[in-house]
Amino acid sequence: MAANERDDSAPSGARGTARPALTDPHLGTHGLVLDGARTVLPTGVVESGRIAVEGTRIAAHAPENADVIDVTGHWLLPGFVDIHNHGGGGASFSSGTAEQILAGVRTHRAHGTTTLVASTVTDEMDVLARQAGLLSELAEQGEIAGVHFEGPFISPCRKGAHSEALLRDPDPAEVRKLLDAARGQARMVTLATELPGGVESVRLLAEHGVIAAVGHTDATYEQTVEAIDAGATVATHLFNAMPPIGHRAPGPIAALLEDERVTVELINDGTHLHPAALQLAFHHAGHGRVAFITDAMDAAGSGDGRYLLGPLEVEVTDGVARLVEGGSIAGSTLTLDRALRRAVTVDRLPVEHAVAALSANPARLLGRYDRIGSLEPGKDADLLVFDADFTLKGVMRQGVWVVVPELG
Numbered sequence: 001m002a003a004n005e006r007d008d009s010a011p012s013g014a015r016g017t018a019r020p021a022l023t024d025p026h027l028g029t030h031g032l033v034l035d036g037a038r039t040v041l042p043t044g045v046v047e048s049g050r051i052a053v054e055g056t057r058i059a060a061h062a063p064e065n066a067d068v069i070d071v072t073g074h075w076l077l078p079g080f081v082d083i084h085n086h087g088g089g090g091a092s093f094s095s096g097t098a099e100q101i102l103a104g105v106r107t108h109r110a111h112g113t114t115t116l117v118a119s120t121v122t123d124e125m126d127v128l129a130r131q132a133g134l135l136s137e138l139a140e141q142g143e144i145a146g147v148h149f150e151g152p153f154i155s156p157c158r159k160g161a162h163s164e165a166l167l168r169d170p171d172p173a174e175v176r177k178l179l180d181a182a183r184g185q186a187r188m189v190t191l192a193t194e195l196p197g198g199v200e201s202v203r204l205l206a207e208h209g210v211i212a213a214v215g216h217t218d219a220t221y222e223q224t225v226e227a228i229d230a231g232a233t234v235a236t237h238l239f240n241a242m243p244p245i246g247h248r249a250p251g252p253i254a255a256l257l258e259d260e261r262v263t264v265e266l267i268n269d270g271t272h273l274h275p276a277a278l279q280l281a282f283h284h285a286g287h288g289r290v291a292f293i294t295d296a297m298d299a300a301g302s303g304d305g306r307y308l309l310g311p312l313e314v315e316v317t318d319g320v321a322r323l324v325e326g327g328s329i330a331g332s333t334l335t336l337d338r339a340l341r342r343a344v345t346v347d348r349l350p351v352e353h354a355v356a357a358l359s360a361n362p363a364r365l366l367g368r369y370d371r372i373g374s375l376e377p378g379k380d381a382d383l384l385v386f387d388a389d390f391t392l393k394g395v396m397r398q399g400v401w402v403v404v405p406e407l408g
Helices: 098-109 125-140 172-181 198-207 223-230 251-258 276-287 336-345 351-365
Strands: 034-042 042-054 057-060 067-070 077-079 080-085 111-120 148-152 186-191 212-213 263-267 291-292 303-308 312-319 318-321 383-386 391-398 400-403
Touching: 034 125, 034 186, 034 351, 034 383, 034 391, 042 111, 042 303, 042 351, 067 077, 077 080, 080 186, 080 291, 080 336, 080 351, 098 125, 111 125, 125 148, 125 172, 172 186, 198 212, 198 223, 212 223, 223 251, 263 276, 263 351, 276 291, 291 336, 291 351, 303 318, 336 351, 336 383
Parallel strands: 034 067, 034 077, 080 111, 111 148, 148 186, 186 212, 263 291
Antiparallel strands: 034 042, 042 057, 077 383, 303 312, 312 318, 383 391, 391 400
16 A cells, blocks of 8 residues: 555554644654645645655554544645755754754755755865864764865866865866775765866766766866766756856756756745746756755855855845855855745745655665655655645654644
């Protein structure tokens, strides 16, 4: 039986009086049924779905004496997967202590991101190596899903909010140092693959099972095709920090959009992309090759003010982060619940397509779709409750409520 189907043979306790609200995050985590919501499954939207949870996993049947929560009028979605995130809650994943990093991770969990890859920014190699060691410990503990190195192997022409003085060519030996420092927890490296050593580094990453991402690049169309053929499979925040499409010089965007082997990241915060650019990406890549990311920095979930992104000072005003010197956009303050709401209410994407970009597609990219990314029996009980207006009301991670839903 599928997780969404009603089980008329379920024990009477599983069909008992529904509670209007929960107060204990552990209530029902060894036997819980969420009943009546519009539920997004891999096969589409079920109008009146039922999801059963037993322990840390989604169950095929309602457990004996399960608590039943009536979520009629709400949405049930799989937990979000963010593969590109630099921090939140005032904490930087590039420079924070373990305690600070965990505070940032919890900030994003409270906004629906149940799986998060921690991203670093350009810095000295020894600083990056030390931070990679710390992040790898948190990955081994299951708090994060690995490490993403964004820089220092990027183009000075498209550096964005990275320190130009610290940039370097992607020498495969240097890339290998970072992989070694991450102790098997490196998940992705963003490179300007047109630089000396770029294509060789892509091959090295592919050989080690690490995602090679094309980004902060000044590559031509032809150079990008070469990188993809060498094993690059991700476009780091497509459109941003790369040449625009030209009718005689189509550049990296056209190459990344047209190749079915590539997943394209999009920052859907209303600042990084015009809605038409987002629609262009979905039209050409299809909803199966788009991953919404935050590219969040410290200020996500925290507020306006002055922050540091690596060694660079950032001013956040009205939720938009820009470098104090030069004014370049410096990551975002986005959370993925806001990305979803914008996708369905402003961009008018079908809910199931937006959810795929937030859950299934990045989960597949990480090689973890067998455990996360959709609401299916046997997978981790990572699920989200949204109201009819797509405001987040509840977050469950591995069977425990991170945000206890108040359903009224």
